[in-house]
Amino acid sequence: MSKQAIAIFAALLGLIGCLTVLKSSDAYAAGGEAIHIERHPWSFAGFFGQYDKPQLRRGWQVYQDVCASCHGLKRLSFRNLAEPGGPEFPVESVKALAKNWDNKIFAGPNEDGEIVDEDGELLVRDPLLSDPILGPYANDNAARSANNGALPPDLSLITKARGIPTHAIWYKHVAIMARDIVNGYQEGGADYVYALLTGYKDAPEGVQLSEGMSYNVAFPGHQIAMAQPIPEGGAVEYQKNAGAKTSLHQNAEDVTAFLAWAADPSLDARKNLGWLVMLYLLITTVLLYLGKRVIWSRVKH
Amino acid sequence: MADHSSTYEPKSATAKWWDERLPIMRLLSDQMITFPTPKNINYLWTFGGILTVFLLLQLVTGIILAMHYQPSAAEAFNSVDNIMRNVNYGWLIRNMHAVGASMFFIAVYIHIFRGLYYGSYKAPREILWILGMLIFLAMMAAGFMGYALVWGQMSFWGVTVITNLFSSLDGIIPGLGTAIVEWLWGGYSVSGTTLNRFFSLHYLVPFVIVGLVVLHIWALHMTGQNNPTGVEPKTEADTVPMHPYATSKDLFAMFAFFLMFAWFVFFLPDYLGHPDNYNPANPLVTPPHIVPEWYFLPFYAILRAIPDKLGGVIMMFGAIAVLFFIPWLDRSRIRSARYRPIYKWFFWLLVISCLALGYLGAMPAEEPYITWARIFTAYYFAHFLIVMPIVGVLEKPKPLPASISDAVEGGKSSSGASAHKKN
Ligand code: HEM
Numbered sequence: 219m220s221k222q223a224i225a226i227f228a229a230l231l232g233l234i235g236c237l238t239v240l241k242s243s244d245a246y247a248a249g250g251e252a253i254h255i256e257r258h259p260w261s262f263a264g265f266f267g268q269y270d271k272p273q274l275r276r277g278w279q280v281y282q283d284v285c286a287s288c289h290g291l292k293r294l295s296f297r298n299l300a301e302p303g304g305p306e307f308p309v310e311s312v313k314a315l316a317k318n319w320d321n322k323i324f325a326g327p328n329e330d331g332e333i334v335d336e337d338g339e340l341l342v343r344d345p346l347l348s349d350p351i352l353g354p355y356a357n358d359n360a361a362r363s364a365n366n367g368a369l370p371p372d373l374s375l376i377t378k379a380r381g382i383p384t385h386a387i388w389y390k391h392v393a394i395m396a397r398d399i400v401n402g403y404q405e406g407g408a409d410y411v412y413a414l415l416t417g418y419k420d421a422p423e424g425v426q427l428s429e430g431m432s433y434n435v436a437f438p439g440h441q442i443a444m445a446q447p448i449p450e451g452g453a454v455e456y457q458k459n460a461g462a463k464t465s466l467h468q469n470a471e472d473v474t475a476f477l478a479w480a481a482d483p484s485l486d487a488r489k490n491l492g493w494l495v496m497l498y499l500l501i502t503t504v505l506l507y508l509g510k511r512v513i514w515s516r517v518k519h
Numbered sequence: 520m521a522d523h524s525s526t527y528e529p530k531s532a533t534a535k536w537w538d539e540r541l542p543i544m545r546l547l548s549d550q551m552i553t554f555p556t557p558k559n560i561n562y563l564w565t566f567g568g569i570l571t572v573f574l575l576l577q578l579v580t581g582i583i584l585a586m587h588y589q590p591s592a593a594e595a596f597n598s599v600d601n602i603m604r605n606v607n608y609g610w611l612i613r614n615m616h617a618v619g620a621s622m623f624f625i626a627v628y629i630h631i632f633r634g635l636y637y638g639s640y641k642a643p644r645e646i647l648w649i650l651g652m653l654i655f656l657a658m659m660a661a662g663f664m665g666y667a668l669v670w671g672q673m674s675f676w677g678v679t680v681i682t683n684l685f686s687s688l689d690g691i692i693p694g695l696g697t698a699i700v701e702w703l704w705g706g707y708s709v710s711g712t713t714l715n716r717f718f719s720l721h722y723l724v725p726f727v728i729v730g731l732v733v734l735h736i737w738a739l740h741m742t743g744q745n746n747p748t749g750v751e752p753k754t755e756a757d758t759v760p761m762h763p764y765a766t767s768k769d770l771f772a773m774f775a776f777f778l779m780f781a782w783f784v785f786f787l788p789d790y791l792g793h794p795d796n797y798n799p800a801n802p803l804v805t806p807p808h809i810v811p812e813w814y815f816l817p818f819y820a821i822l823r824a825i826p827d828k829l830g831g832v833i834m835m836f837g838a839i840a841v842l843f844f845i846p847w848l849d850r851s852r853i854r855s856a857r858y859r860p861i862y863k864w865f866f867w868l869l870v871i872s873c874l875a876l877g878y879l880g881a882m883p884a885e886e887p888y889i890t891w892a893r894i895f896t897a898y899y900f901a902h903f904l905i906v907m908p909i910v911g912v913l914e915k916p917k918p919l920p921a922s923i924s925d926a927v928e929g930g931k932s933s934s935g936a937s938a939h940k941k942n
Binding site for chain 1: 768
C-alpha cells in the first residue's frame, strides 16, 4: 500500500471514530430558538428499511378519518392505494372507497354547456380509481376561509417538503452530515410531521396565543392554526387484526408513515434495485481493480 | 508529445479505403489507444474521464426527462412530480439527473484543485486551463437553470435572488441594471416566461459544454498531460500508452465513483437538495432561508460577505474571473506543489477557505458567520492576487527530479520528498 492509501485509510478510521463518539442526542443540541426534534426509528429508514404494510393501512385509516376533512392528497390517485409497495388494499375495496369519497370530481361542462345543475350546484361525479384523492375545498381561498385564514396544505409531498435543520457547531455539523450520509438518513420530514402531530402542549407562561391558534413545540414560531388533530387517547379505533392499539403516538406514527409512502411511493422498489446495483458495481469495481493491477505490474510507476 | 506521430496502420482493404477518405480510426487510435500518458499520474487524473461520463449521463437522462417535462409555470412542478410517480422508472431517471449534477460538480472541483496543486495551468497549458474554466462557467449556468426547472419554492426564489443581483448595476448606470433584469425575466417579475427560456437554455448549454470539452481535449492532446512531478516526459520510458494503462485505471476509478453515485441515487436521492423545493413555487411566500444548491455555496458566501450589493456581485463574479488569470498570476516556474515547500501550505489554506466558504454559504447571514465569511473571502482573493505572485518569486523550490522515471526509481513511494532525498 502506498503512503497515500494509508493516509486515506487512517482518515476514514478517524472519521468513523468521531462518528461513534458522537451521540445522536447531543449532536444537534438545540441552541436559542432552535427546535429540537427527535429522530424516530421508522421501518422505512436506512438502507434496508421498507414500508410496513399493516402500518400503511392503519395510516390510511387515520388520514381518511381525521386529516381528510381538511387536507387533500391530490397527487395520489385512488389506484395507488392498491399498487405494490403501498397499503395494497384490494382493488374492489378501493373502487368502493373511491365511489363513496365525499370530495367529488368536477364533471362539467355537460352537453348543454352547463357547469351547474338545476339547483345551482356544480356538476360532479364519483371518483374512479384513476382520479386524484381530493380534499374538501374547491380552491385555496375556500380552504382559507374555512380555516381562519390559514391554508391546510395538500399532504401528498409533505414529508419531502419538510425537514429538521441541524443546529450544531460547525465540526459537529460536519460530523452529523457525514454520519447521515453513511447511514442513509432521509427521514427528516417524517420526523418533523410526527413531532408536529405529537407536539401540542399548553402554551408556556407568558406566551400569548392569537385567536384560533394552538401551541406546538415542533412548529416554527410555535403558533399553529391547526387545532390538535389527534387527541391524547388517539382518534381512530383500529380493528383487532390491525397489528397495533390506538393511542396518540400510534395514530401519529401510522399516519406519518402513510404520508411518507404517499410522498415517496417508489421507496421499496428503489432500495431493492439499489442493492442489486450496488452489488453489481462493487463486484465490477473489484474486478476492474484486479485487472488494473495486473496491467500496471508490467511498469514501474 | 504534440509530435506524437501517427502509429496507425490500416489492417484491411476497407480500413485503408476509409483511412484515405475519413481517417477517423486513425484519430481514435492515435488519440485514445497509443497516445502516450505519463506513467506516474495518480488517481486525481482519473476525474477527467469521470467528468466526460457524467456529462453524457446528464445528456441522456436530461433528454428523457424533457420528453415528460412541461416548462410552464402551471405545470412544471406537477410534471416533475408525475415523472417521479407515474413514468416508468421516472424516479430513477430524475434521481440520476439531480444527483448526477451534484456528482458532476464534486468531480469538477476535484479536477480543478488537482490542476491547482500540480500547476497544470502553467505554460504550455494556459488555453487548456481557460477552456476548462469556460466549461466550469457553462456548468454553473446549466446547474442554475436546471434547478429552476423544478419550479419549487427554492427554484423560484433562487432565480429571483440571483437574477435580481443584476439590478445592482443601477449603481453604475441608472436604469441599466433594471433593464437587464427585466430582459432576463422577459417581464417585470420571475414568471412562466422566465421558466420557459430557462428550459430552452438548459437544453442548449450542455451541448455547448460538449463543444468546449472537445476543444479542451484537443488542447490537452497538443500539450500532453501534466503529472505529479510537473516535469514533462522526456523519453519514451517516462510514458505508457493510454490503452490499456490509463484506460484500465480510469475504468476502475469510474466504477468506484459510480458506487458513491448509486449510494445517493438509491438511498439518499433528496439529501443533496432542499426540502423547500418540494413545495410548489409561490411568489407570495418568501422562504425563511433562501439557499442555492450546495455547489454554489462558496460563491454565495462571498456575495453575502460584502456589505454592498454591487460590491458583492463584483466579488462573486470576480472570484470566478480571477481563475482565468492564474496562468499569469503564478510567478513560479515550478509546476508541482510537491517541489514548492512554501506554496504547498498556502494551497491547503485555499482548500480550507473554499470548504469554509461553502459551510458559511449555507448558514444564515448573521454573526459570527459574516465575519468568518469575510476572513475567508479575503484569503481566497489574497491567494491568487498576492500569494501566487509573491511566493512564486520568494520561495526556494526543492530540486526537481531529472525525469519522471528518475522520480519513480527514487523510492518505493513516488512522493516528492523521497525522490528528492535520492538526488
Ligand atoms: C451539463 C449538463 C446538465 C446539468 C449540470 C444539469 C443540471 C440539472 C439540475 C441541477 C436539475 C434540477 C434537478 C432537480 O433538482 O430535480 C436539472 C433538471 C432538468 N434537466 Fe438538466 N442538466 C444537464 C443537462 C440536461 C440536458 C442535456 C437536458 C435535456 C433537455 C436536461 C433536462 C432537464 C430537465 C427536463 C429538468 C427538469 C426535471 C427535473 O428537475 O428533474 N438537462 N438539470
